Amino acid sequence: MTRPVGSAGRRSAVTAAVTVALLVGAIASSAGVVAAADASISITGADGGTSLEGTDGDRFDLTVAANATNVSAYQASLAFDPEVVEVVSVSGTDDFDDPVVNVDEENGRVAFNQYRSSTVVDPQLATLTVEIVGSGGNWTSLSFVKPETKLSDDVARERGIRRFDGLTVTAVSEAPTTEAVAPGFGVTTALAAGVTLYGYLYWRRE
Amino acid sequence: MVFNPDRSVRVQVAGGPDGSERDGTSADASSVSRRSFVRIGGTAAGVPLLAGVAGGESDASGAATDASDTEADAAEQWTVVALPDTQYFVVNDRWYRFVLDQIDWIVENADAENVVFVTHEGDIVNEGNEPTQWVWMDVALSALDGVVPYSTLPGNHDYAETGVRRSGLDKYTAYFGASRFADYEWFGGTGPGDEEANSYQLFSAGGYDFLHLALEWEPRDVTLQWAQSVLNRHPERPTLLTTHSYLTDGDAERDTRGDEEEVGELNPGRTRYVQEADGDGNHGEAVWRKLVEPNAQVFMVLGGHYHENDGEYHQTSENRDGLPVHEMLANYQDRYGTGFGRLRLLTFVPDGGEDAPDRVQVHTYSPHLEEYEADDDSHFSFDLDFEDRFSTSLPSRSPGDVDDDGDVDDDDVELVQRHLADGDVEIDREAADADRDGEIDITDVVEIANERGSR
Incomplete structure (x- = not known):
């Protein structure tokens, strides 16, 4: 999942530990939740994984989905470390149109919501595109803010959410390399050139 | 082409005792009375027997009396009559007498009871594609024409194929569509669009101007939107709503049709399931949430259809503005003798209340048996302040008007x-x-x- 390194030199990537976070929420208990709390909501990578790693500038598409029946609307809020990832965009899916979004980069929150006129089963709610901005070794979870993450049916009854499954993004560090003017023209070459020059000058003196 | 009856020959239709020949197209020229129409003899309806009426005293007109009746000024009280499912009354001529008795009683007691409106709760006929049944009900209800404002609405049995909305309402529309009522001043119109399944009526009583909404079985979203538009045009009118399926006396959470198991514990209330074959419609709870609860002017909801227990249930709910909405189910079709034509009398009694200034009395009465039903589900009342509840200056009805521009959009x-x-x-x-x-x-x-x- 790492971005290809540039041709200007080899970047010595330092592999960071991959942390898998499965953030399991508690049973929703807010008033007015009339349906059984049998639903779940998750955010996953393109391959369905719950952990990602990459280097500065890498972008990932993440899918927010609900495992629930009779879903007509949702609101979701995710918390993250803005020193590690940046939310580039939040877009709609086949199930829900583009949501109303607000990204609070300063506090590391992204909130979005949308509704539809009919109900749907196990919908994909939204697609988030995030970019890694952190230095190697840092990581962040994207975890649902439970009080601000809800599902509703088409008659405005809240669907209880039993599980909130987030994911973890880890920044893979890229240690800076000594910049060379051209390939193969490094310290060794300079040293060799110096020795050669010294030998030449010594020979001319004689 | 659906048979389009000429209303002038409705009472001239004749046929065999089983109704097999009573198609409007077979009408002959011999004019017959509504009862000879089905060759029913016996005691005429509309001449109530007065002795031994269950559930309370009865005066000479068969009207119920109780303490609050006598205390109130009878001249000021008024009555709305609800006709539960009549579908079984047109499957044979023995039972047809029950609906004739119902209608005749209403006509003959319209003045004494101050009947201001009659609402049919749907399932007018048993088989919506059977012309004879429509003719029979056409004949029966025509006695109300010019006597009292009344409404009909389609129940699930009134569609060409029972319970299948897409099968259409051609016969319902032909007999009980807009053309039947168009000449009456109290008739508001039909909708949505060119459809005639839903209608509204305007009538007055006790110094108040009322709106009545008659909505199709399990009304669709487009119907509820139409109903909302009607309410919007008449915001000052306290409103009664009748729709075929709304409350159940069985299990509100589960459709028990075809369930061979014994009926479990009852869980009556607004239904939370749709029975329409394609799921095309709103259940009772959705009607409440989408139409009744947000509109403070709706103070009463009437329905039929269900008969899981005894065909009766009522409850009072609180709408968005904290005002009471009285919801009632009445459907006696599953009773012995198909219920003997029991109907509901809703009598509004000014100054008749105890907990509030006024009272609405609910009686269940069989004109055929000339008998009231007296149990708690059949004879009850609720007090309310007519002036307050029917006020033209109702509280805000639109909590969704977030931008305060006067509408919700x-x-x-x-x-x-x-x-x-x-x-x-x-x-x-x-x-x-x-x-x-x-x-x-x-x-x-x-x-x-x-x-x-x-x-």
Whole structure:
């Protein structure tokens, strides 16, 4: 999942530990939740994984989905470390149109919501595109803010959410390399050139 | 082409005792009375027997009397009659007498009872594609023409194929569509669009001007939107709503049709399931949430259809504005003798209340048996303040008007969505909390989206 390194030199990537976070929420208990709390909501990578790693500038598409029946609307809020990832965009899916979004980069929150006129089963709610901005070794979870993450049916009854499954993004560090003017023209070459020059000058003196 | 009856020959239709030949197209020229129409003898309806009426005293007209009746000024009280499912009354001529007795009683007691409106709760006929049954009901209900304002609405049996909306309402429309009522001043119209399944009526009583909505079985969203538009045009009128399926006396959470198991514990209330074959419609709870609860002017909901227990149930709910809404189920078709034509009398008694100034008395009466039913589900009353409940200056009916521009529309929905995404977006929290649960969340977005078009 790492971005290809540039041709200007080899970047010595330092592999960071991959942390898998499965953030399991508690049973929703807010008033007015009339349906059984049998639903779940998750955010996953393109391959369905719950952990990602990459280097500065890498972008990932993440899918927010609900495992629930009779879903007509949702609101979701995710918390993250803005020193590690940046939310580039939040877009709609086949199930829900583009949501109303607000990204609070300063506090590391992204909130979005949308509704539809009919109900749907196990919908994909939204697609988030995030970019890694952190230095190697840092990581962040994207975890649902439970009080601000809800599902509703088409008659405005809240669907209880039993599980909130987030994911973890880890920044893979890229240690800076000594910049060379051209390939193969490094310290060794300079040293060799110096020795050669010294030998030449010594020979001319004689 | 659906048979389009000439109303002038309706009572000239003749046929065999089983009704097999009673198609409007076979009408002959011999004019017969409504009873000879089905060759029913016996005691004429409309001449109530007065002795031994169960459930209370009865005066010479067969009208119920009780303490509050006598205390109130009889001249000022008025009655709305609800006709539960009549479908079985047209399957044979023995039972047909029950609906004739019902209608004749209404006609003959219209003045004494001050009957101001009659609402049929749907399932007019048993088989919607059977012409004879429509002719019979046409004949029966025609006695109300010019006597009292009345309404009909389609129940699930009134569609060409029972319970299948897409099978159409050609015969219902032919007999009970807009053309039947168009000449009456009290007739408001039909809808949505060119459809004639839903209608509204305007009538007055006790110094108040009322609106009545007659909505199809399990009304569709487009129907509820149409009904909302009618309410919007008549915001000053206290409103009664009749729809075929709304409350059940069985299990509100589970459709028990075809369930061979013994009926479990009853869980009556507004239904939470749709029975229409394609799922095309709204159950009772959705009708409540989308139409009744948000509109403070709706004070009463009547329905039939269900007969899981005894065909009766009533409850009082609180709408968005904290005002009571009285909801009633009555359907006696599954009783012995198909219920002997029991009907509901809703008598509004000014100054007849105890807990509040006024009272609505509910009686269940069989004109055929000349007998009242006296149990708690059949004979009850509720007190309310007519002046307050029917007031023209009702509290705000539109908590979803977040931008305070006088209506509920997409702008209000979007405003709440923006607030949910960004708490810094300021809104009128009271207006945004459309479901009145004390917090603003996505359920309010749905609630307001469902209310779009309301004032």
